Amino acid sequence: MKHRLSVLLVAISAGLAAAGSAEPAERPRYGGTLRVEIGAVVNSIDPSTPAATPQEAAAKEEICSLLYERRNSDGTFAGVAGSGAFRIAEWEPGKHLMLEANPDYRGGRAFVDSVEIEMGRSSRERLLDLEVGKTDFAEIPPEEVRRATEVGVRVSTSRPDELVAIVFTAGRPLAEDAHAREALARSIDRAAIVNFILQKEGEAAGGLLPQWSSGTAFLFPATVDAAAAKNLWAQIAGSPKIFLGYDANDPLEQSIAERIAVNARDAGMEVAAAPKQGTATNYDAVLVRFRLSSPDPAVALARLAAAFAPLAGMNVDPLAEAAPPQRVYDYERALVTGYRIVPLIWLPRVYGLGARLRNWDTPAPGAAWPFADVWLGDTQ
Amino acid sequence: MTFRTKLFVMFVIALLLSVGVVAVGVTVVTRQAFQESNRQHSEALVAQFEREFERHKQDIVHRVQGIADAEATVRMAIDLSRPKSDVSVYVNDARGVSQSHQLDFLDFAGDDGSIISSNEWPARFGYKIDWLTPPQDWASLGAFLMKVDAQDGPALGLMAVSVVRVGDKNLYVLGGERLDKDFLASLVLPSGMRALLYMDLDPNFQAANLVDQSGPVLQADRFASFIEQERRQPATRTFTISWTPDASSVESFHALPLLGRQGELLGALLIGNSQREVVLLERRILLLAVGVAAMGLLFGLILSWWGAARVTRPVQKLAEGAREVSAGNWAARVNVRGRNEIGQLALAFNRMTEQLSEQRERLVQAERVAAWRELARRLAHELKNPLFPLQTTVENLQRAKEQSPEQFDEVFRESTGILLSEIENLKKIIGRFSDFAKMPQPELGPVNLNETVRGVVKLFESQFSAVGRPPITPELHLDEQPPTIQADEALVRRAIENLVLNAMDAMPSGGVLMLRTTHQNGDVDLEVSDTGTGLTPEECDRLFTPYYTTKQHGTGLGLAIVQSVVSDHGGRIWVESEAGVGTSFHIHLPVKPSVRAAPAPAEAAVAEGA
Numbered sequence: 001m002k003h004r005l006s007v008l009l010v011a012i013s014a015g016l017a018a019a020g021s022a023e024p025a026e027r028p029r030y031g032g033t034l035r036v037e038i039g040a041v042v043n044s045i046d047p048s049t050p051a052a053t054p055q056e057a058a059a060k061e062e063i064c065s066l067l068y069e070r071r072n073s074d075g076t077f078a079g080v081a082g083s084g085a086f087r088i089a090e091w092e093p094g095k096h097l098m099l100e101a102n103p104d105y106r107g108g109r110a111f112v113d114s115v116e117i118e119m120g121r122s123s124r125e126r127l128l129d130l131e132v133g134k135t136d137f138a139e140i141p142p143e144e145v146r147r148a149t150e151v152g153v154r155v156s157t158s159r160p161d162e163l164v165a166i167v168f169t170a171g172r173p174l175a176e177d178a179h180a181r182e183a184l185a186r187s188i189d190r191a192a193i194v195n196f197i198l199q200k201e202g203e204a205a206g207g208l209l210p211q212w213s214s215g216t217a218f219l220f221p222a223t224v225d226a227a228a229a230k231n232l233w234a235q236i237a238g239s240p241k242i243f244l245g246y247d248a249n250d251p252l253e254q255s256i257a258e259r260i261a262v263n264a265r266d267a268g269m270e271v272a273a274a275p276k277q278g279t280a281t282n283y284d285a286v287l288v289r290f291r292l293s294s295p296d297p298a299v300a301l302a303r304l305a306a307a308f309a310p311l312a313g314m315n316v317d318p319l320a321e322a323a324p325p326q327r328v329y330d331y332e333r334a335l336v337t338g339y340r341i342v343p344l345i346w347l348p349r350v351y352g353l354g355a356r357l358r359n360w361d362t363p364a365p366g367a368a369w370p371f372a373d374v375w376l377g378d379t380q
Numbered sequence: 381m382t383f384r385t386k387l388f389v390m391f392v393i394a395l396l397l398s399v400g401v402v403a404v405g406v407t408v409v410t411r412q413a414f415q416e417s418n419r420q421h422s423e424a425l426v427a428q429f430e431r432e433f434e435r436h437k438q439d440i441v442h443r444v445q446g447i448a449d450a451e452a453t454v455r456m457a458i459d460l461s462r463p464k465s466d467v468s469v470y471v472n473d474a475r476g477v478s479q480s481h482q483l484d485f486l487d488f489a490g491d492d493g494s495i496i497s498s499n500e501w502p503a504r505f506g507y508k509i510d511w512l513t514p515p516q517d518w519a520s521l522g523a524f525l526m527k528v529d530a531q532d533g534p535a536l537g538l539m540a541v542s543v544v545r546v547g548d549k550n551l552y553v554l555g556g557e558r559l560d561k562d563f564l565a566s567l568v569l570p571s572g573m574r575a576l577l578y579m580d581l582d583p584n585f586q587a588a589n590l591v592d593q594s595g596p597v598l599q600a601d602r603f604a605s606f607i608e609q610e611r612r613q614p615a616t617r618t619f620t621i622s623w624t625p626d627a628s629s630v631e632s633f634h635a636l637p638l639l640g641r642q643g644e645l646l647g648a649l650l651i652g653n654s655q656r657e658v659v660l661l662e663r664r665i666l667l668l669a670v671g672v673a674a675m676g677l678l679f680g681l682i683l684s685w686w687g688a689a690r691v692t693r694p695v696q697k698l699a700e701g702a703r704e705v706s707a708g709n710w711a712a713r714v715n716v717r718g719r720n721e722i723g724q725l726a727l728a729f730n731r732m733t734e735q736l737s738e739q740r741e742r743l744v745q746a747e748r749v750a751a752w753r754e755l756a757r758r759l760a761h762e763l764k765n766p767l768f769p770l771q772t773t774v775e776n777l778q779r780a781k782e783q784s785p786e787q788f789d790e791v792f793r794e795s796t797g798i799l800l801s802e803i804e805n806l807k808k809i810i811g812r813f814s815d816f817a818k819m820p821q822p823e824l825g826p827v828n829l830n831e832t833v834r835g836v837v838k839l840f841e842s843q844f845s846a847v848g849r850p851p852i853t854p855e856l857h858l859d860e861q862p863p864t865i866q867a868d869e870a871l872v873r874r875a876i877e878n879l880v881l882n883a884m885d886a887m888p889s890g891g892v893l894m895l896r897t898t899h900q901n902g903d904v905d906l907e908v909s910d911t912g913t914g915l916t917p918e919e920c921d922r923l924f925t926p927y928y929t930t931k932q933h934g935t936g937l938g939l940a941i942v943q944s945v946v947s948d949h950g951g952r953i954w955v956e957s958e959a960g961v962g963t964s965f966h967i968h969l970p971v972k973p974s975v976r977a978a979p980a981p982a983e984a985a986v987a988e989g990a
Contacts, residue, residue, distance in 0.1 A: 200468065258502065262503045
């Protein structure tokens with residue numbers, strides 16, 4: 001019941017958002033090339049080929065959503081490439097991808113004739129190109145939102161749907177020490193991370209699901225308790241150092257990891273934040289990102305557990321997709337109790353929109369870029 | 381060792397000493413000069429560093445002040461002075477500002493000292509810098525050293541603080557440069573010098589904290605004791621490190637303590653000055669000096685040899701002249717030219733030999749005259765004795781003829797007998813003189829001296845114990861294995877007989893006659909001693925002079941004949957006598973004599989008498 005209610009609320013809010021952002025009456029227009037810039041470098045658009053980095057995997061997911069019409073029950077793509085709204089026109093791996101509108105798409109031909117995707121563009125370049133009108137669409141890091149809006153870039157922000165968390169890796173001595181895990185979890189000032197690093201674009205996370213999804217996030221406190229952390233850490237013999245790994249290509253993860261190290265230092269702990277090299281098991285803990293693949297809390301939580309429980313060495317039962325809210329809550333509670341997985345923050349997806357981009361509708365969690373529905377208007 | 385060699389050695393020693401003193405002097409003076417130059421160089425570098433450091437300080441103060449004066453900073457200060465201002469907006473500002481102002485460290489801190497934005501540790505936002513907020517005249521303090529907490533660990537920074545005050549709220553701008561290898565690289569150092577920085581960031585000496593412009597210093601542990609000394613008592617000091625046993629590896633260091641605001645030691649700057657160039661230069665100079673010294677020595681040796689030869693050649697000539705003179709060549713002269721002392725000595729020598737020659741000539745003439753006088757006196761004396769009876773006898777004959785003719789025949793007969801007897805005496809006298817004058821040339825043959833001595837003693841045996849005279853006891857001490865000498869046995873026997881006769885005459889009251897033969901180094905010695913009354917030294921001096929005698933009826937030829945025989949055999953005779961004890965005659969004869977040519981009979985007596 002609660003699930004259906006939340007889906008309904010999402011739909012209504014999306015409708016209201018669309019109505020609220022509607023430009024003065026403008027007729028849809030066919031044609032033009034939608035210019036897109038992404039930071040990731042995608043070397044293969046074959047869904048069966050594993051991605052080298054999380055950024056590549058996310059970008060590849062979006063591109064494949066444009067190329068494929070259908071998905072299997074496990075979320076993988078079905079059918080052939082080009083059955084979706086677009087098909088490949090030019091492909092230069094790692095650099096450039098030109099898609100053209102698929103006139104035979106069952107959902108109807110896209111308004112734009114083509115989509116040109118430039119890869120490997122830094123956030124600064126993307127922002128500058130948005131500012132000068134060289135691109136129509138680009139993802140913007142949440143921490144850059146303030147700057148983007150200051151320079152007049154149109155910004156579309158989704159609900160927080162990406163979790164940043166710490167996962168203690170099973171088998172590491174410190175990771176197996178409950179006091180160490182809890183001490184680190186309690187030493188982290190999540191609010192400061194949100195306010196300063198994310199420039200208030202995000203939410204402190206105590207649970208594994210956002211409030212808008214589960215409705216129970218408030219039951220998972222996310223406050224800092226340096227004194228408790230210090231006491232817990234004092235119970236650990238010796239002067240151990242927690243090695244915390246983060247994605248070397250992710251400046252946000254780096255900033256968060258460094259802030260965690262500062263907080264831990266304030267609590268008398270020593271945390272060495274370093275870019276991940278090799279496997280995650282080389283570190284006591286690693287920073288991870290998890291984007292909700294579904295607004296359904298049970299589905300999202302099940303996939304999250306499937307993604308991180310093995311790394312954390314947690315043996316949990318699968319969560320049924322139709323699990324009731326209480327079961328979801330209990331499941332979530334079980335995952336965070338013991339501090340093997342420590343939720344930190346929820347991030348929204350932020351898109352910078354060019355001046356001529358029309359009919360943009362911020363995609364729901366798990367939904368792809370709605371390029372088939374946008375059209376390009378005049379710049380004036 | 382010859383005089384020339386001695387002189388040469390002295391010259392060489394003097395030369396070596398001179399060269400050594402000069403070499404040592406040059407080395408010492410050179411080293412001192414280099415050390416002084418080195419010291420001045422180090423001091424200049426230290427002064428340069430201090431100026432550079434001061435310039436860096438001023439520069440940092442200006443840059444931090446520039447940031448504080450910038451419009452963006454002022455706007456930040458105004459914004460933060462408002463109630464409920466959002467500091468998170470500025471969390472990333474420090475990075476961009478520090479890059480544009482080329483500062484390694486930059487912190488913006490709010491009125492309570494909380495970090496708003498940090499370049500060196502961006503994640504440190506919200507934390508307080510307690511020492512910033514107490515009232516302080518940052519402008520007059522200028523730049524200062526401090527230990528900075530950076531994300532990659534503590535670091536040493538040259539920092540400055542500037543305050544932007546809006547209303548009653550302060551915005552602190554804390555910025556500076558990291559003191560590390562890049563800072564050292566910015567120092568302009570002469571060749572052979574380097575700057576090292578020790579960052580005193582840990583409780584104990586850490587080798588990793590000692591860097592030069594290329595990074596951590598190799599063999600940093602060698603500095604540990606000096607750094608510890610600096611940590612205990614910060615002061616400017618110097619020390620040296622020898623990296624290898626080779627002297628050229630020595631490096632001298634000038635240590636400057638780097639102090640913080642409170643006077644605490646935060647590090648030390650070490651200005652290293654390699655001694656390699658100096659040592660190599662010293663070696664080159666030394667090598668050159670040795671080369672020059674060797675050449676000088678060689679030249680000096682040649683010059684010394686030449687000088688010694690030049691100095692000693694006249695001396696050698698003088699020595700040869702002296703040897704010639706000693707060998708009897710009174711006409712020897714030294715041909716040395718020059719007006720120096722040696723020349724004057726040669727002139728004096730020549731003059732001396734000339735005078736000696738003249739004096740000898742005069743002496744010979746005087747001796748010759750004296751000898752003739754002595755001969756005349758002796759002849760007169762010898763001849764006068766028989767002449768007197770002759771005269772008396774002749775006068776008796778005349779008187780008997782005149783006064784007693786009847787007895788004349790008897791007187792005549794007796795007188796002629798006397799006359800004949802005296803004439804016989806005269807003939808004997810003349811014969812002895814004639815014999816001495818006609819001393820024959822020795823005819824050499826093997827002679828056993830012991831046998832000769834025994835023969836002589838046997839000849840005189842009857843006379844030793846003759847009735848009517850006190851007995852003389854002969855004692856023979858003959859060498860058991862005397863060498864056979866080459867001599868004229870008859871002449872040697874005659875000489876021994878004369879000595880025995882002489883000894884018997886010296887012992888009128890009897891005594892002991894001792895004859896001893898010995899041999900040494902192949903030569904033989906004969907000693908004939910008596911226990912007579914002995915001789916005075918004056919008598920000893922004139923004993924071998926012909927015709928000199930101490931006896932009433934002696935001819936004075938016996939010992940002269942002995943000396944003549946000994947001399948003709950290349951031997952030597954001398955006498956030792958003590959009054960009241962006796963007299964000993966010693967004869968030394970070589971085994972194989974070089975027989976002298978016999979002088980003319982007329983001159984022989986004169987020569988021996990001389």
